[in-house]
Amino acid sequence: MTSEGVRDPKEPSAGSGPVIGSERGDDDSTMVMPPIASDAMEGGRDSQVEPVDLFDQTEGWKAFSEVGADRGGGEGDQAIPVRHRRWPLVLLCVLALLAAFLVGAFFGAREYFQQRAAPGVVFAGQSVAGKDSSQLRELVTSRTGSASLKIQDQKGTKVEASLADLGVAVDTDGTVKALLTAKQGSDFNRLNPFLPSSVPLVTKVDEGKLDDFLTDRFIGEKDRALPSSIAYDGRSGRFRVHAGRGGQSPRLAPVKEAIDSLSKDPAGQPSVSVTYDSVQTPISKEKADKAADEANRRLVSPIVIQTGDDNRMTIPADKVAAWIKPESDLQQGAINLDYDRGAVADYLSTALPGKLNRKMVTQTDIKDSKGNVIVTTVRGVDGVQVKGVDGTVGQVVKALQSGDGATIQAAADVTPHDVKSRTVNYDIPDGDMWIRVNLSDQTATAYRGTTQVKVFPICSGRPVDGRESDTGTFFINIRYEVQTMVGRDYVTPGVKWVSYYNKGEGFHTANWNGTGIARGDPAHYGSHGCINMNEQDAKWIYDNAPVGTMVKVEGHEPAGPVR
Structure with a gap:
């Protein structure tokens, strides 16, 4: 107040609220608070303060907030709420969730389409997005079977061809x-589904077959130009040449263009007109002779597949011939040799395991009392299991392409054979039983170790026509009390006391050959390789020489009787 009764305009009037402003007292920076209700000031329990929207400007709210902070927390004071704007935080949360969703969707889609056709991939005019290999194979097979081309010539002949x-x-x-x-x-x-990609059929055109089809459908037999060709002749086991001749020949280029269009859209049905040229034979006999020589070279160049030196197979020539695919190149006037890799794979997938797989066989050695191996009765065989044929297929095709043949090592798991031994005492008195057959004096002698037990007269195999008895060390492997014996030129029922030691050779009763046994004369009374014996002697060996008994056959059949 500057003077009594005169109010200073900078001072608040009676009943006005507190003045809030800067220390400079500028009017523009002074804010006037409204009066506070008296009952609110008294701090009544039921008193309330009606919220008043004092300021809409940010600076006003800021100042108002500072006042609330400066005021004491008296009993009658009412805290004034501060308005906060939360929508930017909400927006950021939504954007973060959306970004997380999009990232997850992207990686999920990438994983899903890893083994499937991608979005935007088109085949035969339709989307194949999301289809796996089996579904695609079914679709390709279906479209391939239904695809066709309409062909006509100037004479009005029309053909629809697959x-x-x-x-x-x-x-x-x-x-x-x-x-x-x-x-x-x-x-x-x-x-990206908005980046389309149309995929055509993967094809290969055999011009020779195409020419044959068009010629057969549109050109009379007498007017046709025929290229020389080659084909495998099973009776001779060789490729033979079929000479061609001059005449009319269809122009292939327009038809091949239509085939290309059909490959791009197997669902379509394009049409094409075929025309002709008068030509000499499209492929000369000389070119066919050259191709036949190349094909036949592959038939005589062996392809051997092995898993070891003693476990191998040679691919038959007729199989190789079936894999060779002569293809006529009419533009170049030549015959090229191609090879059916699928047929090679089909054959090897069955033939390799069938020919090369084998079970492990344990080797059995017979040792004397000093540990020396006398003989191996069962030769050990390594186990073999062929594993996969893809690598072998590639090597076979490479050998076919070179024409030089090859020896190919097949991939296989090999199990080395193990060895077991049996110790016998043939070198001590009264040791193990064994039998010596002396062809020279036509006797069989039984021993126990070094002790001689019995001597038997015999008649061995006749020394002609491969009927002589084999020499060597053998072991009795199977026995029969009675057997019907069958050979290449005989059938003898009721043969008693048979003890085989070498395939079809063994000791047995030969009541029909008493003279040969008595005289020891295999030259005139000899068997087909067996040791003929009197019945009581054959039975003694059957009773006393079990399976595993050693038999040593020595000497040479005499030219006449020895007794």
């Missing part, structure tokens, strides 16, 4: 692989 009719080989596996690997590059491009 891909197979036209000599088109469809690589189903290659097409499926192309569909699965379409849109390679960045993951973003691969998974």
Whole structure:
């Protein structure tokens, strides 16, 4: 107040609220608070303060908040709420969740389409996104079977031909692989459905078959130009040449273009007009002779597959011939040799395990009392298990391409054979039983170790026509009390006391050959290799020489009787 009764405009009037402002007292920085209700000031329990929207400007709220902070927390004071804007935080949370969802969806899609056709991949005019290899194979096979080409000539002849009719080989596996690997590059491009990629059939056209089809359908037999060709003749086991001749020949280029269009869209049905040229034989006999010589060279160059020196197989020539595919190149006037890799794989997948797989066989050695091996009765065999044929297939195809043959090592698991031994006492008195057959004096002598037990007269095999008895060390392996013996030119029932030691050779009763046994004359009364004996002697050996008894056959059959 500057003077009594005159109010200073900077001072608050009576009943006004507190003045809040800067120390400079500028009017523009002074804010006037409204009066506070008296009952609120008294701090009544039921008193309330109606909220008043004092300021809409940020600076006003800031100042108001500072006042609330400066005021004492008296009993009658009411805390004034501060308004906060939360929508930016909410927006950030939503954006973070959306980003997390998109990242998860991207990696999920990348994993899902790892073994499936990508979004945007098109085959035969339709999307194949998400289809796996089996579904794609089924679709490719279906479209291949239904695809056809309409062909006509100037004479009005019309033909509807399938891909197979036209000599088109469809690589189903290659097409499926192309569909699965379409849109390679960045993951973003691969998974982008707005970047389409149309995949055609993977095909190969045999021009010779195409020419044959068009010629057969559109050109009379007398007017045709025929290329020289080669084919395998099973009776001679060689490729033979079939000479061609000049005449009319269909132009292949327009038809091949239509085939290319059909491969790109197997669901379509394009049409093409065929025209002709008058030509000399498209492939000369000289070129066919050269191709036949190359093919036949592969038939006489052996391809051997092995897992070891003693475990091998040679691919038969007729199988090799079936894999050789002569393909006529009419534009070059030549015959090229191609090879059916699928047929090679099919054959080897069965033949290799069948020919090369074998079980491990334990070797059995007979040792004397000093530990020396007398003889191996069972030769050990390593176990072999062929594992996979893909590598072998590739090597066989490479050998076919070179024409030089090859010896190929097949991939296999090999189990080395083990060895067991049996100790016998043939070198001590009264040791183990064994029998010596002396062909020179036509006797069989039984021993126990070094002790001679019995001597028997015999008649061995006749020394002509491969009927002589084999020499060597053997062991009795199977016995029969009675057996019907069958050979290449005889059948003898009721043979008693048979003890085999070398395949079909053994001791047995030979009541029909008493003279040969008595005289020891195999030259005139000899057997087919067995040791003929009197019945009581054959029975003694059967009773006293069990399976595993050693038999040593020595000497040479005499030219006449020895007794």
